Amino acid sequence: MVCTASDLQGWKDFPKGLRVLLLDGDSSSSAEIRTKLEEMEYVVVTYCNENDALSAISSKPDTFHVAIVEVTTSSHDGNFKFLEAAKDLPTIMISNIHCLSTMMKCIALGAIEFLQKPLSEDKLRNIWQHVVHKAFNAGGSAVPSSLKPIKESVASILHLESENSENDNPVPKELEISSSDDDNDRELLEGSDKYPAPSTPQQKHGMRLVDDGDCQDQLNCLLEKECAEQDGESKSVETTCINSLGEGISQVENTQLPDKEGIKEEENSADGCGAASNDDHEIHDQDIISSSEENKSKACGLGNSSGTKVSRKKMKVDWTPELHRKFVQAVEQLGVNQAIPSRILELMKVEGLTRHNVASHLQKYRMHKRHILPKQDDSSWSHSKDPMRKNCYPQRPVMAFPPPYHSNHVMPVAPIYPPWGHMACPSPSVQMWVSPGYPSWQPQEIWPWKSYPGMYADAWGCPVTPPPHSPLPSHPPQQPIFRFENADAHDKSYGIAFNPMELQLADEEIDKVVIEAISKPWLPLPLGLKPPSTESVLSELSRQGISTVPSQINGSKLLQ
DNA sequence: TGCGTAATAT
C-alpha cells in the first residue's frame, strides 16, 4: 500500500471539517452546541425535528460523519426513529434527562454514547473518536462511505507509524508526525490535553473488547502521540530506565493523568524486594506511563516484546534541560527563600515528579550554586527578591546580548568550568532588559552540565541546527576560547580562537554552531563550545577600549 | 511533618 504524506492530505486536519448532524429540538441548546462545535471547526448542520433529519440522512446518506441527537422528552418516540435509521452513522445521544432505561435503550439501539446536557467542550471535541472507532469497527466493506475517508486517513497515518518504527528510526516518532502535518499541529496541540481522554470511559474499554488488537494498539499509540508533543507545557516526566543514556530526547510526555499517584506508587514497589504483597494497582492498565514507556522501549529496540508490564522500576528522573528549565523557572518564581521542594513541585506541575526528586535536585542545585558563588557574596542569590537586583549587571551597556550569553560567561574565579552555572540573575527584573524577542520568562541560565547525545535536535524538540555530522570534538579544557563579542562590534567580528588542532574543523560548521549559540542565548552551549574565559572577555573588552570593568559582575568577582 | 544537608547507595 502506498502511503505517502499525500495520503494524509485528504484529511490533513483530521478532526476538523468533520460533518456533524445535530438534531435538537431545543433551539437554544442547539445553538449553543452548534457554536461550540463550529469553534472546533466541525461542520454542523442542525435540525430541530426528527423528520427533517431523517430525510436528510436518507437522501444523502454520506453527508455526515457523526450525529448528535437529543433524546426528546416531548415526542414519544424520542428520536429513536432516527437512531434506528442511522445505524451507519455514529450517533451520540444527548439529553437533559437522567433516565437509565432511556440511556440503555439508546445504547441498545446503537447509539454510540449517551451524554447528559450540558455538553462539555471535551465531550464535543472528542466526538471524532467515535467516528474513527466506527470507521474501523464496522465490518470490512460495510464501512459507510461517509466514514471511508476517515478510515483511510487514519490507516495511512498508522501505516506511517509502523513504517517508522520498523526502521528503528533514530528520529523520535513524535517528530515524524509533527513534521508531516506541521501546519496545524500547533493548533491541535493547543487543546491537546483535552484530546487524549475519550469522552467516556466506556469507549476505551469497549473498544478494546471489540477491536482487533493491532489497530487498537496502533490507534492508541497514535492518539498518545498526538498529545505527547506539547512542548511548552509538559506535564509529566517519564522516569527512565538505566539505559536511558541513548536518548537525549525530551522525556516528558503529556499524559494528564488524573491520579497523580501513578509513578509514586511504583516507587515503593520498585524492586519488589521485601514487599511481596505489592499493591494491586499494578494490574490496572490505567497507567499511561507504563504504556508510553513501552512504546519508548520499543522505539529504541530494547523492549521486551512479551511482557506488557515493562519494568516498573524505572524511577530515576531524567533531568533533561527542559525539565530543569521548569525547575529553575519555578525556583525563580518562588524566590530563593520560598523555593522549597514542595512548592517547586507544585509550580513545576510535572506529573510523576516527587518531592524527593525535586529535593534531591534542589540540593544539587544549591550546592553548585554555592560552589560558584563563594561566601563572599551570597546575597547575590539569597536575596533575589531584592528589586535592586537589576544592578547585578552593571556592565549591561557593554555586553551585546542581554545577559551574557550563558551565565557562565561570567567566569568564576576557578579555572574549571563549573558544571552548574549559577543563576545569572534570579530575579524577574532581569527580564526587563531581555530583548523582546526572547522568551523572557525563561531563565537565562541553563545548565550546560549535561551533554545529551543528540540533544541538539531532541531535547528541545526543535531543530537547533546541530552540527550535522561531526559534532565538535570535546577538547581538553584549556585552549579553545570562544570569544564573546559585544554589542558594539558587528556580527562578523565574533570569533573563535582556535588552536592548531581545531583549525582542521570546518569553519562553517563552527560558525553555524556559534551563530546558533549566539542567536539563541537561552539554549545551552552546544557540545564543544565553551563560554569565554575571564581572560578572553577582559582582553576583548580592553581591545575595544573598555578598560574599566566593574569588579563585581553578577556576584562573581572578576577582578581583584 | 517537612526541610536542609551530608553520606551513601544504585
Next chain:
DNA sequence: CATATTACGC
C-alpha cells in the same frame, strides 16, 4: 556519573 536514598538535626 547523576540521581536516589538514607540518616540526622532542625
